[in-house]
Amino acid sequence: MAILKIARMGHPILRRPADDVVDPTAPEIRKLVEDMVETMEDAPGTGLAAPQVHVPLRVVVFFVSPQRAAREAELDGSAGDSAVLEGVPLSVLINPVIEPLSRETTLGWEGCLSVPGLTGEVPRHSAIRYRALDLEGQEIVREARGFHARVVQHECDHLDGVLYPQRMTDLSKLMFTSELHHLSDG
Numbered sequence: 001m002a003i004l005k006i007a008r009m010g011h012p013i014l015r016r017p018a019d020d021v022v023d024p025t026a027p028e029i030r031k032l033v034e035d036m037v038e039t040m041e042d043a044p045g046t047g048l049a050a051p052q053v054h055v056p057l058r059v060v061v062f063f064v065s066p067q068r069a070a071r072e073a074e075l076d077g078s079a080g081d082s083a084v085l086e087g088v089p090l091s092v093l094i095n096p097v098i099e100p101l102s103r104e105t106t107l108g109w110e111g112c113l114s115v116p117g118l119t120g121e122v123p124r125h126s127a128i129r130y131r132a133l134d135l136e137g138q139e140i141v142r143e144a145r146g147f148h149a150r151v152v153q154h155e156c157d158h159l160d161g162v163l164y165p166q167r168m169t170d171l172s173k174l175m176f177t178s179e180l181h182h183l184s185d186g
């Protein structure tokens with residue numbers, strides 16, 4: 001296992017579309033995923049996409065603890081929806097594809113290990129269905145709402161060379177994380 005170097009905004013690897021993984025069961029893909037998980041946990045981060053560690057392949061890892069899910073649901077007003085409170089176990093998505101389930105979007109704050117120190121308010125589809133392969137080559141099909149849906153959309157954007165500031169509709173909501181407390185100061 002190894003902690004990998006994270007590419008930061010401006011590096012060309014973050015702008016190019018990543019390539020499909022030909023064989024999800026290949027040993028080098030398992031090794032990549034192990035290193036990505038270690039890197040994500042060390043950072044720490046909620047998710048990581050392979051281009052962020054200089055590997056142009058369609059691989060994503062993410063994890064949402066129940067505590068984090070509950071906190072985010074409180075913030076985006078979806079806490080009444082018990083399914084979003086459960087969190088998501090450590091997940092590996094290979095060649096993921098997203099399908100929005102409605103036109104509705106939700107605003108929420110995002111950060112990114114490739115955009116250190118900053119946070120921004122980003123609109124995302126409120127509900128999605130996604131498909132991917134796991135390390136055994138088995139298909140994963142999940143429906144996601146709330147923060148789970150947000151994380152998957154953020155990470156899959158990395159596979160298409162898109163960073164969250166490009167999804168923002170109001171750049172006055174791009175700020176340093178250390179200044180975020182001013183929002184609640186009123």
Ligand code: NI
Nearest residue numbers: 111112113114
């Ligand atoms: Ni990111």
